[in-house]
Amino acid sequence: MTECNASQAAGRTAAGKTFLTEAAAFRDVSRGNPKPFTLRGEALAQARLTPETWRLEIVSDGSTELARSRRLDDATALDLPALEALGQKHGVRFLKAMQCNNIDQPLGQGLWEGVPLREVLRLAGKVNNIRRVYYWGFHNNDPKQVFQSSLAYNQVMETPPWDLPVFVAYRLNGQPISLLRGGPVRMIVPWAHGFKSIKWLQRIVLTNDFKANDTYASGNNDIESYLKTAAYLDDGPAPVRAGEPVTLTGTAMVGWSGLKRVEYWLRPDGGTHGQLADDDPAWQTARWQPCRIEPPPDDWGGSLPGGVLPKDVWGFDPRTSKPKEWPLRFSVAHWSATLAGLKAGAYEFRARAVDLNGFAQPEPRPYPKSGRNAVACKQFVVMA
Numbered sequence: 001m002t003e004c005n006a007s008q009a010a011g012r013t014a015a016g017k018t019f020l021t022e023a024a025a026f027r028d029v030s031r032g033n034p035k036p037f038t039l040r041g042e043a044l045a046q047a048r049l050t051p052e053t054w055r056l057e058i059v060s061d062g063s064t065e066l067a068r069s070r071r072l073d074d075a076t077a078l079d080l081p082a083l084e085a086l087g088q089k090h091g092v093r094f095l096k097a098m099q100c101n102n103i104d105q106p107l108g109q110g111l112w113e114g115v116p117l118r119e120v121l122r123l124a125g126k127v128n129n130i131r132r133v134y135y136w137g138f139h140n141n142d143p144k145q146v147f148q149s150s151l152a153y154n155q156v157m158e159t160p161p162w163d164l165p166v167f168v169a170y171r172l173n174g175q176p177i178s179l180l181r182g183g184p185v186r187m188i189v190p191w192a193h194g195f196k197s198i199k200w201l202q203r204i205v206l207t208n209d210f211k212a213n214d215t216y217a218s219g220n221n222d223i224e225s226y227l228k229t230a231a232y233l234d235d236g237p238a239p240v241r242a243g244e245p246v247t248l249t250g251t252a253m254v255g256w257s258g259l260k261r262v263e264y265w266l267r268p269d270g271g272t273h274g275q276l277a278d279d280d281p282a283w284q285t286a287r288w289q290p291c292r293i294e295p296p297p298d299d300w301g302g303s304l305p306g307g308v309l310p311k312d313v314w315g316f317d318p319r320t321s322k323p324k325e326w327p328l329r330f331s332v333a334h335w336s337a338t339l340a341g342l343k344a345g346a347y348e349f350r351a352r353a354v355d356l357n358g359f360a361q362p363e364p365r366p367y368p369k370s371g372r373n374a375v376a377c378k379q380f381v382v383m384a
């Protein structure tokens with residue numbers, strides 16, 4: 001994850017990192033050949049991926065009854081001004097990290113702006129006999145290249161008031177969503193791994209089918225997995241000499257179960273290249289020590305990219321402009337651990353997240369295809 005430059009940064013951590021990632025600096029996970037974001041000129045307009053040509057269809061697959069489908073062929077499909085008009089009324093701004101369930105690093109974190117999907121679906125009128133919502137984006141008109149996802153109807157329509165709903169998003173970090181990041185319009189599913197957040201969104205199909213149709217099911221992934229809480233390690237540390245303090249840093253994804261703390265375990269290098277079997281007795285006697293979690297940046301008292309005021313961001317207290325809880329769920333927490341007075345030698349450093357239930361990573365879901373969260377290890381040497 002590369003970071004914003006100073007002018008676009010909204011706050012920095014002690015390690016000099018920013019809380020928001022520039023749109024172009026997200027790690028990209030996109031299928032397709034050519035990838036939709038490489039299209040230019042007429043091809044881009046043909047693909048309906050410009051702000052003027054973009055349309056969203058909302059249709060039934062025949063198994064549901066839909067009062068007012070929104071279609072391309074009769075010019076009732078939703079356009080960008082209509083979506084933005086809906087945003088004037090129902091728009092929400094929120095911070096969220098993108099996290100692939102197969103990559104052990106957040107891909108980037110943004111300030112997203114969009115309309116709850118339930119408000120968009122209301123434009124299609126009354127629907128009957130519905131169980132699931134299927135959706136996908138542009139895929140070069142080649143059925144084999146479709147990248148699709150789905151949600152249960154109830155997950156779309158109803159969220160606890162303290163939680164973020166599913167969004168049809170059209171702004172990132174105060175600007176229109178770039179083509180590279182899935183614009184003009186992309187789905188964002190706050191609690192899910194990245195594969196539910198379909199880029200270049202163009203079609204929503206309401207179905208009575210109870211089965212998920214997610215492309216990611218083919219990779220043996222748990223396609224209903226909620227974002228896992230997990231700590232990940234940054235590069236480093238820089239070489240140090242005995243007695244000098246050494247600081248290790250990293251990120252933690254704050255998943256469905258929240259984040260209570262990040263903790264580390266330091267031990268002499270075991271000579272196994274940082275590998276430690278799950279049943280190794282050393283885990284039982286490990287001494288885990290707390291890491292420091294970076295507090296929210298002070299300059300959120302000012303403004304976020306695009307002049308967005310913190311008080312207008314979901315999860316922030318309108319009176320104080322500060323986050324109501326910290327770290328925010330579905331966002332990245334930055335952590336550090338400073339080790340003082342180390343003797344010369346080789347070390348193994350591990351970090352793990354503990355969620356609000358008290359489960360230490362990789363529990364309660366050690367199965368990696370449900371979201372990668374193995375306890376990361378870093379080896380380093382302290383010189384004499």
Ligand SMILES: Nc1nc2c(c(=O)[nH]1)N[C@H]1C(S)=C(S)[C@@H](COP(=O)(O)O)O[C@H]1N2
Binds near residue numbers: 030031
């Ligand atoms: N249309 C489309 N949307 C997609 C994908 C894709 O290949 N095509 N990849 C998904 C996956 S697996 C992830 S992890 C995220 C990555 O989002 P990013 O590229 O903005 O970081 O996009 C998701 N949305």
Ligand SMILES: [Mo]
Binds near residue numbers: 101194195
């Ligand atoms: Mo992914």
